[in-house]
Amino acid sequence: MKINEYYRPSSLEDAYLKLQEDSKNVILAGGLWIKKMGQSINTIVDLSTLGLNQISENKNEVIVGSMVTQRDFEKSEIIKGLFGGAIAFSVREVMGVNFRNIATIGGSIMGRYPFSDVICGLLPYDVTLEFYPKQEISLEDYLNYKGKLNAILVSIHIKKEKGIGFYKKVKMTALDFPIINFAVSIVNGKYRIAVGSRPMVASLAHKAMDYINGLDKIDQESYKKAAEIASEELSYLDNKDASKEYRLDLTKVYVKRGLEEVSK
Amino acid sequence: MIVTFYLNDVQVSYLVKPGEYLAETLRNHGVKSVKVGCNESSCGSCTLLIEGKPMMSCSVLTASIEGKHITTVEGIQEEAAKISRFFSNEGADQCGFCNTGFALTIYSLKRELKNPTDEEIKDYIVGNLCRCSGLYSHLKAIKAYLKEE
Numbered sequence: 001m002k003i004n005e006y007y008r009p010s011s012l013e014d015a016y017l018k019l020q021e022d023s024k025n026v027i028l029a030g031g032l033w034i035k036k037m038g039q040s041i042n043t044i045v046d047l048s049t050l051g052l053n054q055i056s057e058n059k060n061e062v063i064v065g066s067m068v069t070q071r072d073f074e075k076s077e078i079i080k081g082l083f084g085g086a087i088a089f090s091v092r093e094v095m096g097v098n099f100r101n102i103a104t105i106g107g108s109i110m111g112r113y114p115f116s117d118v119i120c121g122l123l124p125y126d127v128t129l130e131f132y133p134k135q136e137i138s139l140e141d142y143l144n145y146k147g148k149l150n151a152i153l154v155s156i157h158i159k160k161e162k163g164i165g166f167y168k169k170v171k172m173t174a175l176d177f178p179i180i181n182f183a184v185s186i187v188n189g190k191y192r193i194a195v196g197s198r199p200m201v202a203s204l205a206h207k208a209m210d211y212i213n214g215l216d217k218i219d220q221e222s223y224k225k226a227a228e229i230a231s232e233e234l235s236y237l238d239n240k241d242a243s244k245e246y247r248l249d250l251t252k253v254y255v256k257r258g259l260e261e262v263s264k
Numbered sequence: 265m266i267v268t269f270y271l272n273d274v275q276v277s278y279l280v281k282p283g284e285y286l287a288e289t290l291r292n293h294g295v296k297s298v299k300v301g302c303n304e305s306s307c308g309s310c311t312l313l314i315e316g317k318p319m320m321s322c323s324v325l326t327a328s329i330e331g332k333h334i335t336t337v338e339g340i341q342e343e344a345a346k347i348s349r350f351f352s353n354e355g356a357d358q359c360g361f362c363n364t365g366f367a368l369t370i371y372s373l374k375r376e377l378k379n380p381t382d383e384e385i386k387d388y389i390v391g392n393l394c395r396c397s398g399l400y401s402h403l404k405a406i407k408a409y410l411k412e413e
Contacts, residue, residue: 003283006265006327028328032305035285035323044282046328071317096391098311098318098369174390175306 005043009050012132016152018045027152029067029107032099052106052154055079061160066106066153070094070118073105082158083125083185086165090121090183093169106153112143112201115177119143120196121167123204124185126159143201163187166258170250172241179242180250184258191262193226193255198236198247205230208255218263227255269329271295272339278326286312286321286329290336297337297364301393308392311365312336318372320391337364343371346412350405358396366392370406380410 009015019025024042026034034041052067055076062078073079074091082088094100094108094117108118109129119139127139131151139156142149165185169178178197185192191212196202208230215222231251236244268277271290280289287310290298298321301307305323312321313335337344344367351357351366366389373380373388380388385406394402 003281003325006282006325008330028325031325031328032323036304041283044325046325048328092387095305096308097372097388098308098320098365098391099305101314101317101319102305102323175393 003041003044007043007045009045009047012050012152012154015045015047015050016132018043019152020150027110029110030069030103031107032103033107033111033113047106047152057160059160062158064105064156064158066104066109066155068105070100070103070105070108071097074100082160083163083165083187086167086183086185087121087125087158090117090167090169090181093117093167093171093178093181095175105156109139109142109156110153114199114201115197116202117167117169117178117181117196120178120181120183120194120202122156122158122183123194123196123202124165124183124192125163125187126161128157128159129153130155130157140204143203161187164262166261168254168258170254177241180247180254182251182254182258184255184262186262191226191259193230193258195230195234195251195255198234199239199241200235200237203234205233205255207233212259220260223256223259223263224252226259227252230255265327267326267330269331270333272335273333280326282325282327284326286324286326286334288322289326290321290334295336295338299361299364301361306391306393307362308369309362309365311368311392313339313368313372316372316375318369335368337367340368340371343367347371347405347409350409350412351402353408354401354405356394356397356401356405358394362392362394366394366402370409373406374410382407 022042028044028046052065054065056063057078070091074088080088129137132154167183169181171178181196183194193205194202208226212226231248236247238244287298287300299309301309303322305320310322311318347367369392
């Protein structure tokens with residue numbers, strides 16, 4: 001890997017302008033994936049001194065600075081207080097403490113990594129991304145956005161709502177990427193189901209959600225049926241970690257289990 | 265470029281390349297206690313403390329630590345000697361390559377967690393690989409070390 005220049009911007013505007021100068025200029029968040037990919041970079045623009053590492057809340061939402069580390073995020077009492085601690089729990093599944101002290105929430109989201117625990121863990125909630133220049137996009141829309149968004153992630157807004165969540169990362173060892181991961185929630189009485197690492201970036205299982213949220217009476221059979229729909233509507237592939245069939249079977253088991261858990 | 269930071273409370277200024285990582289900088293300047301195993305933020309051998317928090321120095325750009333406090337095992341000698349005694353009592357100390365990263369992680373664990381359960385200890389040391397042992401001896405050594413205080 002080669003980095004020609006390191007740049008510490010004085011403001012978001014400064015960072016944005018530097019980013020526009022050259023297509024090989026990149027933002028440094030945690031920097032872990034940049035290191036792994038070994039790409040050739042002209043100028044690396046470090047956001048660490050712009051004060052984007054704060055978590056705050058108001059009556060309606062929790063606002064997480066894009067440079068908050070995964071470790072600070074999972075330890076935050078504000079985050080632990082959301083949805084029975086499900087979001088905080090999902091981030092604890094990433095590597096070790098010495099990794100999560102470097103990795104940032106913003107970096108995890110912007111990379112749209114297929115294996116991301118952060119993305120899958122946040123997806124079944126009302127999450128909006130705030131960018132510079134000023135622009136707001138829901139997390140789901142950002143994941144579906146084609147191409148590279150020419151903007152800097154400033155903060156992540158998590159809407160405070162009544163609900164609870166379930167998170168499951170299926171992995172071979174503590175340091176592995178997930179074979180597949182699941183996040184299920186019930187928010188204001190409505191179920192939401194996200195499945196990631198299939199091995200593609202996490203998606204909401206809309207058909208399964210529509211099915212279960214449209215029922216008048218929900219029982220064990222409805223959980224099972226919703227899990228089956230989730231396994232049919234999303235795409236799954238083979239990779240070196242697991243086969244497509246195995247992922248499909250895991251979906252039937254864990255979506256059902258997730259729905260049961262959040263319904264208790 | 266020149267980067268100035270505090271290495272075990274001593275101010276140092278090093279000439280570094282923009283793309284240089286902290287483990288490399290420190291080893292270039294004789295701090296050989298910082299071990300580089302995988303060099304891709306998996307094994308934890310290069311763990312040191314930045315502003316008191318354990319991080320893998322193979323993946324932190326030196327340029328980004330301007331003005332910060334870095335602690336290597338030389339900075340916690342007394343505690344490291346204690347940890348090392350508990351390691352040898354439990355047979356956790358074999359080839360020794362992972363020891364410095366482990367010592368700094370355990371030092372930090374003690375400060376961050378109060379009365380941790382076995383599961384909490386195991387969670388905290390994920391990302392510090394020992395290829396000699398099964399890590400069970402480490403768990404026993406850590407529990408004995410935490411109990412001693």
